[in-house]
Amino acid sequence: MRMPDTSEILLQVEGVSLAFGGVKALRDVSLDIRKGEIRAIIGPNGAGKTSMLNVINGFYHPNRGAITFKGRTRAQMQPFEASRGGIARTFQNVALFKGMSALDNIMAGRTLKMRRGLLWQMLRYGPALTEEIEHRHRVEEIIDFLEIEPIRKVPVARLPYGLQKRVELGRALAMEPDLLLLDEPMAGMNLEEKKDMSRFILDVNDYYGTTIALIEHDMAVVMDLSHRVVVLDHGVKIADGTPDEVKKDQGVIDAYLGIAH
Amino acid sequence: MIALGQFLEVLIGGLMSGVLYSLVALGFVLIFKASGVFNFAQGAMVLLAGLALVRSLDLLVANGFPLWVAIVLGIGFAAVIMAITAWLIERFVIGPLVNQNALTLFMSTIGVTFVLEGAAQMIFGSDVYPLRLFPTDIWLLFESHFPGGILVNQLDVWGGLIAGILVAGLAIFFQQTKTGRALRAVADDHMAAQSVGIPIGWIWFVVWLVAGLVALVAATVWGTKLGVQFSITFLALKALPVLIIGGLTSVPGAIVGGLIVGAGEKLAEVFLGSHIGGGIEYWFAYVLALAVLLVRPQGLFGERIIERI
């Protein structure tokens, strides 16, 4: 497997803690994501994986700690800062815009890149039309890439789950992100769909050079796809390293087998 | 210079009419707590209950029944009507819309409102029907302290008493009975309640029934005050800002919100109205609710909403 070319750090999370009332979702977690790598975050249910992604893209604000993204350090991210800075995201339970077609969903991902104002759009003429067509071209490339041409005009609510996940990936890709966060991209998929999705993830990483952080429960997939793996358990980081290192780690084995702490 | 006596008189009158808003708001809170439905139809239910009561009462009295028998039978009849309504709503509207988003449910209750208003007036008539269940004489209090005393309507006192009994009754129902506890479980989590075997359709029927009976109680007081008529539904609409002020999920909130709105609008009308034009009562509650929304969206007694993804 191709290794990332650089060891430049794209995003660094340092000593982050997050609590909801009395529940501590994350406790003093630090991790880094290097430019160009596929980074996996794994752990048993309730380990704080999704909370970590939510902290990274600014949906949750940590109680303590710092986040450094593209060289800038701050105590917390804001959602608009994250999206503008090039962080895209898919969700555990597909968060598509249910009333819109697959094409419109992916086009919505281009919002940040579209500039024409209300008046031009109202006329849908001149610059607004040119812009719309130009972005349609980019979106069609993504549609080709994800092999979802036949369903582009279908309302997403009517699509099967596997395809919805693909459209959601498409919407994230339309943002041309520097960092792509995938929350269980293969949950609920059959073997064939998992293979497809793995291929897309590797291709995205390969062609576009997008850095990817993903949460996944299927260990075989994680070990095959990712360059480095971080393991969380009960909101604490218990291991961090290459798939091989993590596999051998006694703490990880215990956590997964459910040995009492 | 504002006389203290006049101020107290307006305040008391306002608080008492606030009780009426509270009575309607209570029905909203019950349904919202148990099913997450924001029930626009509560006002229409007050109208329906009132019409059913006053028309059956008139009919019975005209046929020579003694008044107390007529009252008992009339209230019984109205209660049956509310039960049928609750069943129909659960069976044909709320049941099929289970798990839909809040907006759809809300709009469906606007539909229910229109059906109830249309049907109620078609069956029972659409005039103004006077209702006399409570004394409406006035008392003059503290005549020794204030010139002319403080004017209090006995009906308002009755309204306060009834609201108090109603709240106590509801509290007992929710805390002590099996159905009441099941109701609270359903309110917390539909799915979980369903999975432990609580029959959700039955629970929702009970909620709408209780809300219907609360509407009936509200109708007796309102009807005595204004006569049973269509415009009651608009007054009942004021329960919406009352809820926002008190908090959507809070029974004490409904009561306190009602009192605040009632007293506030009467005071504003009397003491501000002369400066900026009369009729402030018409919008005061809504604008107050808007202000509360901007400062404290969950209302005075509501629970904070935490979003998840």
Place this chain on the structure above:
Amino acid sequence: MLYREAGQFKTTYAEDMAIFPIRQDRMALAILLGIAFIGVPLLADFDIWPFGSDYLLRAILLPFLILALAAIGVNILVGYCGQISLGSGAFMAIGAYSAYKLGTGVHIPLDWLGFAISIPPLPVLLSILLGGLAAAVVGILFGIPSLRIKGLYLAVATLAAQFFFDWVFLRVPWFTNYAPSGSVSAPTLDFFGLNVGTPIERYMLCLIFVTVFAFLAKNLVRGNLGRQWMAIRDMDIAAELIGIRPLYAKLTAFAVSSFIIGVAGALWAFVYLGSWEPLAFSIERSLQLLFMVIIGGLGSIMGSFIGAAFILILPIMLNLLPTQLGVPLSTETITHLEFIIFGSLICYLLIKEPHGFARLISIGKEKLRLWPFPY
């Protein structure tokens, strides 16, 4: 001719993105516009049935066009952006009274500053458009709470707008130019020297307004802004995380929606009613508009027309049919029956087909495309 898209190949994305990509749809629209713009005036000119009397034009087509326009405005806010509004009537009133003030001349005496602001009467067209603008500004103000509060709470905020403006136009005599009865009359409808007076002229005026605004609205909802609105409607959190600013999306929806509703309000007052009272824009009007949108189809421009037509035609049918059958109903019964039918229809559609009649039509078209094969 069969309704088929076979053989109509799109070679550019621009073609694929046209309003009506299918040729038959385009032709249907052309025919409809032809009838509306040429057929109706011709028939009316020659007094041919049913245009022999003014009744159809004045009592059905005129209100239909204006209410359809208002429904488009409501649909943008409720159907596309998912923000409930129970105050549309108030925004119609703002459009109407602002246009009235501007059309009759604004005079604000500022005695304590020692001068007065005076604007001479503006041309009618300008007054109407500025009336829409005034509604848009107020719409933005009342939209601001929507950034903090959602759904049902917003319903109450918009109710506040409704009741507050009802009161303002009833009680503040400045808005009615101190008319003792509170009722005001529109200025002469003078458009670039052309006096719009007869029903057919009024009809043409409204038709032009509605056609232009419907096309502009359609362009907006299928463009980037429309996608932002729908994204906010469908899942606001996900929308925010892909870079859509809720502030911008919601407030533009409020502004555009209120502008259109305001213009519709001004037309309603000037062109349809002629003289009016605040009662013309009460909460019943707001609910009526909401019903049009739900019945016609949430999130559909065409649905706004269908909804408006339905709501206007049903009472007429209820009046006509029983009389024809020999069992005439009293006016009261008809009103109550209307209530029941609208209410049950709303519930039925919300349960079975949340996208209203417009969706039923597009399902029909999908079936037609495949006809005679079932799949």
